[in-house]
Amino acid sequence: MSIISVKSLSKTFKKPLREEGLRGMIKALFSRKYEQVKAVDSISFDIDEGEIVGYIGANGAGKSTTIKMMCGILYPTSGEITVDGMDFTKNRRRINREMGVVFGQKTQLWWDIPLIETFKILKSIYEVPDEEYEERFNYLCDLLDMRPFLTQTVRSLSLGQRMRADFAAALIHSPKIVYLDEPTIGLDVLVKDKIRGAIKELNRKYNTTVILTTHDMKDIEELCNRIIIIDKGRILYDGSLSNIKYRFGNTKTIFTPSNVSLDTAALSERFPGVTVEEKDERYAIKFSQNEVDLDDMLLYLINTYHVKDFKIEDVSIEDITKQLYEKH
Amino acid sequence: MKSIKKNLRLYLPFARAGMKSELAYKAQIAMWMIISFVEVFFVLFLYEAIYRNSPGGMSSVINGFTFTEMVLYMITSFMFSFVMGSGDTAYNIYTDIKEGTVANTLTKPVSYRLRHLFTYLGVLALDYVVVVIPLGTVIYGIFIGFGLLKVSAGAFILNVFFFLIFSILAGFINDAIGYFVGMLVFHTDHLFGLNMMRNTLQSFLGGKMIPLAYMGALGIVFSYTPFAFLNSVPVLTIMGKVDYSTIIIYIFIALAWIFVIELANHLMFKRAIKQITVQGG
Numbered sequence: 001m002s003i004i005s006v007k008s009l010s011k012t013f014k015k016p017l018r019e020e021g022l023r024g025m026i027k028a029l030f031s032r033k034y035e036q037v038k039a040v041d042s043i044s045f046d047i048d049e050g051e052i053v054g055y056i057g058a059n060g061a062g063k064s065t066t067i068k069m070m071c072g073i074l075y076p077t078s079g080e081i082t083v084d085g086m087d088f089t090k091n092r093r094r095i096n097r098e099m100g101v102v103f104g105q106k107t108q109l110w111w112d113i114p115l116i117e118t119f120k121i122l123k124s125i126y127e128v129p130d131e132e133y134e135e136r137f138n139y140l141c142d143l144l145d146m147r148p149f150l151t152q153t154v155r156s157l158s159l160g161q162r163m164r165a166d167f168a169a170a171l172i173h174s175p176k177i178v179y180l181d182e183p184t185i186g187l188d189v190l191v192k193d194k195i196r197g198a199i200k201e202l203n204r205k206y207n208t209t210v211i212l213t214t215h216d217m218k219d220i221e222e223l224c225n226r227i228i229i230i231d232k233g234r235i236l237y238d239g240s241l242s243n244i245k246y247r248f249g250n251t252k253t254i255f256t257p258s259n260v261s262l263d264t265a266a267l268s269e270r271f272p273g274v275t276v277e278e279k280d281e282r283y284a285i286k287f288s289q290n291e292v293d294l295d296d297m298l299l300y301l302i303n304t305y306h307v308k309d310f311k312i313e314d315v316s317i318e319d320i321t322k323q324l325y326e327k328h
Numbered sequence: 329m330k331s332i333k334k335n336l337r338l339y340l341p342f343a344r345a346g347m348k349s350e351l352a353y354k355a356q357i358a359m360w361m362i363i364s365f366v367e368v369f370f371v372l373f374l375y376e377a378i379y380r381n382s383p384g385g386m387s388s389v390i391n392g393f394t395f396t397e398m399v400l401y402m403i404t405s406f407m408f409s410f411v412m413g414s415g416d417t418a419y420n421i422y423t424d425i426k427e428g429t430v431a432n433t434l435t436k437p438v439s440y441r442l443r444h445l446f447t448y449l450g451v452l453a454l455d456y457v458v459v460v461i462p463l464g465t466v467i468y469g470i471f472i473g474f475g476l477l478k479v480s481a482g483a484f485i486l487n488v489f490f491f492l493i494f495s496i497l498a499g500f501i502n503d504a505i506g507y508f509v510g511m512l513v514f515h516t517d518h519l520f521g522l523n524m525m526r527n528t529l530q531s532f533l534g535g536k537m538i539p540l541a542y543m544g545a546l547g548i549v550f551s552y553t554p555f556a557f558l559n560s561v562p563v564l565t566i567m568g569k570v571d572y573s574t575i576i577i578y579i580f581i582a583l584a585w586i587f588v589i590e591l592a593n594h595l596m597f598k599r600a601i602k603q604i605t606v607q608g609g
Contacts, residue, residue, distance in 0.1 A: 073434050075602050096437035108432035110345050112352040117345065124341040125438055153352065 002046040009079035011040040039065040041233035050207040054224035062233040100170030104182035109154040116150045126173035140168040160191035180212045217318045250289040251315035339446040346450025368406045391541040404563045415451025421510025422519040448503045494562035497582040504589035514600035534559035554585040
C-alpha cells in the first residue's frame with residue numbers, strides 16, 4: 001500500500017540576476033531582475049510502506065528540494081503530496097508525527113546541552129509514552145553504540161557520534177517514514193557501516209519506510225531495493241536496482257593478474273563485444289552478461305591461462321547514473 | 329484548560345532547554361554583568377557632573393529625579409536591560425536560517441512561535457533567579473536600609489508585585505519584538521543591521537541612559553511605545569514613581585502591544601515560510 005504519493009510536483013525558485021563586477025552590484029541595488037529556475041519539474045511517484053528508496057542525482061538535480069517538499073518544509077509551486085492519505089495543508093502536525101528526518105549537515109540536536117537531554121525534549125515533543133520511550137531509547141543506544149557519549153554536550157561530539165545521535169533522534173518516536181538526506185556524508189567507513197546496518201535493521205524490524213538521498217553509491221547498493229534517478233528536476237529512472245543494471249547491459253568486470261599474458265585478440269574473437277584494459281597491474285575484462293555467459297568466460301580463462309586469482313565486479317550504480325546523464 | 333495543560337507539557341521542555349543552554353555560558357553572563365556595571369559607573373559620572381553644575385547642586389531635583397534616585401534608576405535600568413538582552417529570539421532565528429537548521433525545526437510537530445517563546449521564557453526565568461532577584465534584593469536592601477529610598481513596607485511590596493507583572497509583560501513584548509526581527513531576517517538574510525536598529529530604539533525609547541522624563545512631551549509619547557515596557561515602565565514602577573491608576577493603564581497598553589505584535593508575527597511567519605529556499609541541499 002502506498003504511504004507517500006507524489007503527483008505532478010513542481011517547484012520554481014525566483015533567482016536574482018546580477019551583472020558581473022562592482023557596476024553590476026551597484027545596478028542591482030536600484031533595479032533587480034529575476035529569473036525563474038525550475039528545480040523540480042512535474043514529477044510523480046508512489047512509495048509503498050516498508051520500501052527503502054534511493055533518491056539520487058547530481059548536485060543541483062532537485063533531489064533535496066523534492067525531499068524538503070515531501071517533509072513539508074518547502075511549499076510546492078504546483079502538484080500535490082499525500083503522506084499516509086493526508087496532505088500538509090490540513091494535517092501538517094499529524095504528518096510530522098509520523099516522520100523522522102536526518103539532514104546530513106544540519107543537526108537537530110540541542111547544541112549546548114548534554115545529548116540525553118535532546119532525547120528527553122523529543123520525547124515530550126512527540127508525546128512518546130514512558131515505556132515505549134525506554135524500549136526505543138535503549139534499542140537505539142545499543143544499535144548505534146551511543147552510551148559512551150550520552151552525557152556529553154552535543155558541541156563536544158565528533159562528527160561520527162553526532163551523526164549517530166542525529167539518526168537516533170529522528171527515530172526515537174518510531175516514525176513510519178524516515179527521510180535521510182545524505183546521512184553518511186563526511187563519515188568514516190566504520191560509522192557508515194554502523195548507520196547502514198541500523199537502517200537495514202529498522203526497516204526489517206519495524207517495516208519503516210526509508211527515503212534516502214546520497215552521493216555514496218555504496219549506500220544505495222547496500223540498502224535500496226528501488227531507486228529514483230533525477231536530473232534537472234525530472235525523473236530519469238524509477239525502478240529496481242537489478243532492472244536498471246540489466247537495462248545497462250548487466251555488465252561484469254573480471255580482473256586478472258597482468259602476468260597472465262592475455263591474448264586479447266583471441267579473447268575478442270572468442271567473445272565478441274568484450275573490452276580489455278590493462279590497469280593497475282591487472283587486466284580488466286569487461287562484458288555484458290546479456291551477450292556473454294559469465295560461466296563460459298570463467299571456464300575459458302581457467303582452462304586457457306590457468307588463472308587462479310580472480311576479482312569479479314558488478315556494474316556500479318555510479319557508472320549507470322553517469323551513462324544515464326550522458327544519454328539525456 | 330486541558331489544552332493549556334497539554335501545551336505546557338509540550339513546551340516546558342523548551343524552557344528547560346533554554347535554561348540549560350544559558351547555563352552553559354556562565355562566564356559569558358558574568359562578563360556581560362561586569363561590562364554593564366562598568367557602563368553604569370561611567371554614566372553616573374556624567375549625571376554627577378550634571379547635578380553638581382545645576383543651580384541647586386547635588387540636592388537638585390531634575391525632571392523629578394534627585395541624584396540618589398538617578399543612581400538607583402541607572403543601576404536598575406542597566407540590570408533590567410541586561411536581562412532583556414539575553415536569550416534573544418531574533419538571534420536564535422537568525423542561527424536557524426544561517427545554519428539551515430530551520431529545516432529540522434519545521435519538521436517537528438510543534439509551533440515554531442511557541443518553541444521560541446518558551447525557550448526564551450526559560451532563559452528569562454533563569455536570569456531572574458540568578459541575576460535580578462539576588463542583585464535586586466541587595467541593591468534595594470542597601471537603598472532602603474540606608475534611607476536613600478524612602479518607601480513604606482506595604483507600598484514597596486505592592487511596587488515589587490507590579491514590577492514582577494511588568495517583568496512578565498516585558499518578557500512577552502521583548503520576545504515578540506525579537507521574533508518580529510527574526511521574521512525580517514527571512515527576507516534580509518542578515519541580522520546585524522536590524523539588531524543595531526532595534527538596540528538603538530530599545531535604548532533610546534526605553535529610557536536606558538536618559539529617563540523618558542528628560543525628554544519632555546516626546547518622553548510622554550515614548551512611554552506608550554512597546555520599548556518603554558522593556559525598561560522605563562518596570563524600573564519606574566519598582567522605584568514607586570508611577571501611580572497605581574497609571575500602572576493599570578500601562579498593563580492594558582502592554583497587553584495591547586503584545587496582541588498587535590503577535591498578530592504581525594503570525595502574518596509575517598505565514599509569508600516567511602513560503603520564502604524558505606534552503607540552499608545547498
